[in-house]
Amino acid sequence: MMKKLFLFFKALLTSLLLSACCELNTDNIVYIVSTNDMHANVLNHNKQIDLALISGLKKHYDALLFDAGDAVQGAPLAALSDGDDVISLMNAAGYDAMTLGNHEFDYGQNKLFEHAASANFLTLCSNVYKDKKPLLNNLNLPNEGRYAVFNKNGFKIGVFALTTVQTLQSTDYRLLNTLNFENEVKSAKKMLDLLRPLKLDAIILLAHLGCDDAPCTSKNLALALTGVYQDELDLIIDGHSHQEYVKHVNGITISQTGSRLKQVGLNVLNFKASEKPQVKSILLTYEDLLSKGIKPDAQTEELEQKFRHKQNKILQQEIISLPFTLYGGEQYGIDLSRVTETPAGDLAADAIMYALKTKISSNFLKFPAVAIQNGGNIRVNLGPGAVTYASTLYFEPFLNTLTSKLVSPKILYDIFEHSYRYLNNLSAAGTLQNIKDSGGFLQISGLKIILDPNSKPKVKAIFLDGETTALSRYDTKRKIILAGNDFILSGSDGYSILKDIPTLTEFSDEQDALISYLKHLKENDGFTQYLKAQGRISYTQLPKSVSAYVKIRNFHQQNKKLKFHCSVDGEKFLPCFADKNGLLKFELAPGDHILQIAEATQEIYLNTILGIGIKQGSNLSTIPAVELMPTKE
Missing domain, CATH: 3.60.21.10 (Metallo-dependent phosphatases)
Known part of the structure; x- marks a missing residue:
């Protein structure tokens, strides 16, 4: 009610000013x-x-x-x-x-x-x-x-x-x-x-x-x-x-x-x-x-x-072509980049880091640098196939300005504690329960973070790239450059701790940074590193391996063929076998994986931490399903 009254009086004041002046x-x-x-x-x-x-x-x-x-x-x-x-x-x-x-x-x-x-x-x-x-x-x-x-x-x-x-x-x-x-x-x-x-x-x-x-x-x-x-x-x-x-x-x-x-x-x-x-x-x-x-x-x-x-004609022009999907959008009803590290999130954060380091003098960058991109800014997957100028607008639609600030390790711990506050109840099987997404979930570049969702604080350690000693949680003296979009760095989405920290530099906009980085990767054949998330965000107390499943949807229409040819995370295709119910079983390290079945029509995204591919009793609703290609009569 108070908000409505405020808006009413604001409109009235504007009207009076228009009339008066x-x-x-x-x-x-x-x-x-x-x-x-x-x-x-x-x-x-x-x-x-x-x-x-x-x-x-x-x-x-x-x-x-x-x-x-x-x-x-x-x-x-x-x-x-x-x-x-x-x-x-x-x-x-x-x-x-x-x-x-x-x-x-x-x-x-x-x-x-x-x-x-x-x-x-x-x-x-x-x-x-x-x-x-x-x-x-x-x-x-x-x-x-x-x-x-x-x-x-x-x-x-x-x-x-x-x-x-x-x-x-x-x-x-x-x-x-x-x-x-x-x-x-x-x-x-x-x-x-x-x-x-x-x-x-x-x-x-x-x-x-x-x-x-x-x-x-x-x-x-x-x-x-x-x-x-x-x-x-x-x-x-x-x-x-x-x-x-x-x-x-x-x-x-x-x-x-x-x-x-x-x-x-x-x-x-x-x-x-x-x-x-x-x-x-x-x-x-x-x-x-x-x-x-x-x-x-x-x-x-x-x-x-x-x-x-x-503009619309030019927007359809191809920037690069991806041989696989960079996942980061919605999959199985989950907005991936709002709840977990994703390949697309890694790329988006790396694009910000690339822009920072290529547009700003090395003499100016005299402190270590890290980059963040909020998951709410990543709206769709990229690829497979042609990535156009229009694709990048669908991917990151907000056209934010990229800025940087000098922060301490203590501030970094506080930032990431806020970012990952909704991660709770990691089961003994290595799957998060009661997932709640957040547009402020941060994708990261230039550092690694270890989390324990079952404790407080959740952020157990932060390591800068190239360093083997974790940053001290209470260090307020060391200076680190934090780069990201002006929406987050201005204190929005609950990051009020950043609001009053002076801006160090404004160095690019998101679209230019993303497109420049995609072109850089094309010239340097650098896309394969983004086939899956790179493990920048990891968890304590995860099992060594997890059983994950894929359902062959039209299995019975394929004459009960048991043998298939499968590739996990771009590795060599090897024989794999479905049971009598059409379920393929894989033993995987906890995390996200890309599965390809030679006989199927599309690749499959699995994420054991999010429960995508995890069999829960007789409930198969979280098991991805794949269609086999029609067989020739």
Whole structure:
């Protein structure tokens, strides 16, 4: 009931703000529509804001349209065109200016310059220098791309832009060669000194700084503008930290819309009361826009349709071909990656580790590193056969950003204790009872974990790869790099212990990391290691071997043929025999196994720890069944 009341009053407040500050009145008012951290999620999927709707909002209010960075990377639309299609859509939508986020550097400096040159809007950057000159100096932009002045409704609006110095950590260092990032406060003061003689009516900063853990946050910057700089800056359109807020700090309004166009900012500069404008900012959802009668811009919508068709064709292109299935999705009613280590989970975590080590300087990675991927982010199996770009989206659909933090062994123990809290009641036969899945079940890379589900704590030991001594459970001093997606590392899914730990670096997105790693494995013939789970998560008190069974479903239609040819985990095919009921029996080590029967139509996944393949009295419901191929008459 309280939640419903909260949502009601939130909707009411938004409605009142829309009515109060956003009337269609341009006398003494300048409207500014703002976006940030779109990460190429600019097409309308399942009732979300797209650039056609953004363009409609701009036209509805006759507004300026600004972006605070990280626009051209993150979704297939960008990955398949190196961001070109995003720039084309921003052109169609009518953007007026954007700043550079750290991810605008992801395709290299030449591509960044191409994007800025092909944009019909201004790309601004005030604090990055190349060879001691402003970064965008050679692109024929006004004022060397450092600032711009927009004349709107009779008012002169000055705009400059800052990119976080943290980019030096969060972007592949090889792409930043010869670049120098100037301190944000120093650069802001320099720009205000430069703009002061222009007698502007308002000054806006497009800031890719955020409020989280950057060396200089937007709040830090606002607080630093004192003395001669007091009250000179009116509005900060912020980005980088993927958070939703409107703040007022030291007389400056700071607005950030979150990420991936979940919301859009509407900022109002009202010059009625005094020379200094009154600034009001609100964040609008998709539903807010519809309720306000905002219509998508037809031209932008048509271009979106064209790119969606182009994207869908490319998404069917093959990346690699797998000779077997990488299990991790649902099998026999169990979401595997939410309850156990899986081959797909091993690969997903290794892809994050690969991205970390290939995109970040080895000098920066001076501590041992581990990687995690939450099982709830792994939705289907991969393979067998062609793995396309579309397959990777079905596999990991959330397009999260990959980040890293410095943690201690104690924090690692706490994290994994939370991760595996639902593992209970391991029987003497080595099978978990009363399985309860969790989207926060962590797949891991760079370490091994030993669990005892029947005790507290459940995590008995953690070993880093290459080390024979377990980490100390109470060690708070040693530093270890923990890499994973921003959903988990921001403290979601119960991982609150990670929330307040500063981000060390933001280094990739999940899709790019996964696709790059698949291509790497293809070039190095490295897929066979993922035929089955690699034993990174193990259990105490497991039996040496377990009897597992497979049922031949159409056994009686095959003339009671007893002899078959079976392969376990890719080993050589050997004779195997079914009993009179069509049951094949195998003695296996506890864990997951891949069974192939030469005479059958498909491979079989077994997992003795989860009870898949385990015979429980006369109950055969957990015994996988296989169809034999039809025999020739």
